[in-house]
Amino acid sequence: MTKDSYILGIETSCDETAASVVKNGTEIISNVVASQITSQKRFGGVVPEIASRHHVEQITLVIEEALANAELKPEELDAVAVTEGPGLVGALLIGVNAAKAFAFANGLPIIGVHHIAGHIYANQLMQPMEFPLLALIVSGGHTELVIMEGHGSFKLVGETRDDAAGEAYDKVARVLGLPYPGGPKIDKLAAESDGQVVFPRAWLEPGSYDFSFSGLKSSVINYKHNLAQKGEDVNPFHVAAGFQASVVEVLTTKALRAAKEFGVKQVIAAGGVAANKGLRASLEETFKTQDIPFYVPPIALCTDNAAMIAAAGSAMFIDGIRGNLAMNGKPGMPLVSWKQ
Amino acid sequence: MIWLGIDTANTPISVALVKDGELLIEGTSAMAINHSLRAMPAIEELLEQAGLVPTDIDAIAVSEGPGSYTGARIGVTIAKTLAWTLGKPLVGVSTLKALAANALFFNGLVCPIVDARRGNVYAGVYQYVEGKLTEIIEDGHYSLEELVHLLEQHSSPVLFVGKDTAMHEKKLIEQLGHRAVLAPLQFNLPRASSLIYIAAQSESEADIHAFVPEYRRIAEAEANWLKEQGKDNDRG
Numbered sequence: 108m109t110k111d112s113y114i115l116g117i118e119t120s121c122d123e124t125a126a127s128v129v130k131n132g133t134e135i136i137s138n139v140v141a142s143q144i145t146s147q148k149r150f151g152g153v154v155p156e157i158a159s160r161h162h163v164e165q166i167t168l169v170i171e172e173a174l175a176n177a178e179l180k181p182e183e184l185d186a187v188a189v190t191e192g193p194g195l196v197g198a199l200l201i202g203v204n205a206a207k208a209f210a211f212a213n214g215l216p217i218i219g220v221h222h223i224a225g226h227i228y229a230n231q232l233m234q235p236m237e238f239p240l241l242a243l244i245v246s247g248g249h250t251e252l253v254i255m256e257g258h259g260s261f262k263l264v265g266e267t268r269d270d271a272a273g274e275a276y277d278k279v280a281r282v283l284g285l286p287y288p289g290g291p292k293i294d295k296l297a298a299e300s301d302g303q304v305v306f307p308r309a310w311l312e313p314g315s316y317d318f319s320f321s322g323l324k325s326s327v328i329n330y331k332h333n334l335a336q337k338g339e340d341v342n343p344f345h346v347a348a349g350f351q352a353s354v355v356e357v358l359t360t361k362a363l364r365a366a367k368e369f370g371v372k373q374v375i376a377a378g379g380v381a382a383n384k385g386l387r388a389s390l391e392e393t394f395k396t397q398d399i400p401f402y403v404p405p406i407a408l409c410t411d412n413a414a415m416i417a418a419a420g421s422a423m424f425i426d427g428i429r430g431n432l433a434m435n436g437k438p439g440m441p442l443v444s445w446k447q
Numbered sequence: 448m449i450w451l452g453i454d455t456a457n458t459p460i461s462v463a464l465v466k467d468g469e470l471l472i473e474g475t476s477a478m479a480i481n482h483s484l485r486a487m488p489a490i491e492e493l494l495e496q497a498g499l500v501p502t503d504i505d506a507i508a509v510s511e512g513p514g515s516y517t518g519a520r521i522g523v524t525i526a527k528t529l530a531w532t533l534g535k536p537l538v539g540v541s542t543l544k545a546l547a548a549n550a551l552f553f554n555g556l557v558c559p560i561v562d563a564r565r566g567n568v569y570a571g572v573y574q575y576v577e578g579k580l581t582e583i584i585e586d587g588h589y590s591l592e593e594l595v596h597l598l599e600q601h602s603s604p605v606l607f608v609g610k611d612t613a614m615h616e617k618k619l620i621e622q623l624g625h626r627a628v629l630a631p632l633q634f635n636l637p638r639a640s641s642l643i644y645i646a647a648q649s650e651s652e653a654d655i656h657a658f659v660p661e662y663r664r665i666a667e668a669e670a671n672w673l674k675e676q677g678k679d680n681d682r683g
Contacts, residue, residue, distance in 0.1 A: 149672050150668050150672060154666065156516065156667070156668065157666055157668055157669065159516070159517070160516075160520075160659070163520050163523060163524055163527075163659050164657070166527075166528070167527055167528055167531045167532075167655065167656050168656045170528075171531070181532060197516075197520070200483040200517070200524075201524050203483065204486070204487065204521055204524045204525050204528070205524050205525075207487040208524070208525045208526075208532070209528050209532050211487060211491060211529075212501045212502075212528070212529050212532045212533050213532060214501075432487040432488045432491055433485070433488050434484075435481060436483060
């Protein structure tokens with residue numbers, strides 16, 4: 108009988124201070140997230156210095172709560188997994204230093220996890236991953252298509268060349284005068300809309316799996332300006348619906364093409380924008396008709412959380428990956444395979 | 448009673464272990480190294496050289512700022528995590544007070560300075576009175592002019608401490624004349640032993656979870672936001 112593993116995950120890469128305990132890489136024992144959204148709302152976005160200040164206030168509290176909810180003592184853990192990057196540097200290093208101090212004090216190994224590997228492994232908490240697998244990662248900082256041939260193997264096949272999808276959502280929300288965070292509000296307006304403005308789709312050169320959303324954002328701004336010059340107001344429902352339709356169509360079409368080309372057995376979506384209902388519906392529908400299993404985690408596991416970091420950390424733990432006390436926050440960390 | 452002291456609040460780093468009022472080992476460096484990367488290995492090395500393990504630590508002292516926001520956060524995050532998980536008391540000490548403690552026996556005022564850019568400094572003024580380092584002018588973020596003005600209200604000589612005093616030397620001497628004395632090099636770096644000396648005389652933090660750096664300045668975004676709120680209120 109193999110021994111159960113308990114991994115403590117810590118995540119502070121942006122504006123959520125989070126800690127979680129995951130058993131055997133697949134079962135959430137506890138999952139604590141302290142959100143800064145009420146504070147960051149005042150600034151219409153995440154201010155790095157404010158984020159770092161909140162992380163210091165919350166970090167030991169969330170770790171304590173994650174252990175208490177799991178009814179585990181530090182010595183019953185097998186390792187500490189922490190988001191090493193990418194993200195806001197000042198925010199990352201709160202989690203990294205807390206993780207290092209906690210691991211050192213309790214004689215535990217430490218594992219540095221890539222934030223996107225975490226988002227992908229959030230799926231492992233729902234159902235086993237089957238390879239080859241296509242992951243569509245869409246969040247405020249990322250828009251990527253990744254092929255995995257096995258655990259710990261990542262091949263980036265497409266990424267955004269400018270704005271991330273979530274970034275475009277937030278910017279367009281601002282143009283429409285919607286409060287931060289704009290993504291969920293655009294999703295809601297789009298769902299309630301009775302029509303849509305047609306905006307362009309950025310397909311880029313034929314065969315490319317890359318994305319571009321800054322042109323779309325400019326189209327929305329131009330559309331608003333043109334109407335303003337005529338003394339007219341935009342219909343926010345129609346703009347939201349048109350903008351969302353463009354983003355969703357491009358993401359869905361490219362994901363489908365990649366899934367077919369690489370002959371994947373499973374498609375998964377991850378990241379904060381994977382919580383978008385319009386996108387979820389489109390992906391579900393498309394892959395259902397193609398008979399390719401498609402999964403997206405529940406919303407709480409799409410947005411930033413530490414369970415996903417513990418899940419990825421568990422897979423790294425099994426493969427013998429260990430960090431050391433000289434670990435640092437890496438704001439521009441590339442997604443590198445830990446296994447071929 | 449074993450104390451671990453940690454100061455990463457500015458460019459220098461200092462870590463020390465004090466046992467029963469005796470300094471066991473101290474490491475101090477002014478090299479611009481990355482605290483996030485180096486602080487934990489430095490603590491590990493310190494304990495190893497002293498033949499101690501983390502659970503041997505009885506209390507933790509940390510430099511709480513003001514100074515570099517990021518620097519102070521690294522030390523505070525490490526210190527509060529260690530104190531909480533080891534179940535040991537934590538004492539936060541002003542970065543400036545700890546620097547002043549380097550020069551306890553000066554007969555006059557001691558003014559620790561940390562440069563805060565654009566002609567500003569983080570500073571406080573201390574005096575050694577009846578065996579205790581006493582705050583005469585509160586730690587804060589001052590323009591150099593303000594600080595000099597405050598010091599002009601006093602007549603005693605002033606010893607300026609800290610490695611950043613050098614960049615303000617000319618102005619200080621110009622304004623305060625022979626009253627201004629600059630500390631020699633061996634007193635200008637924060638010493639974790641000085642930090643522990645002050646911490647041992649201080650109350651420990653009642654709530655380790657709530658312990659955060661003393662920034663002495665609100666974040667720029669927050670200041671702008673408050674200004675906007677003020678405007679809105681004025682508009683009524």
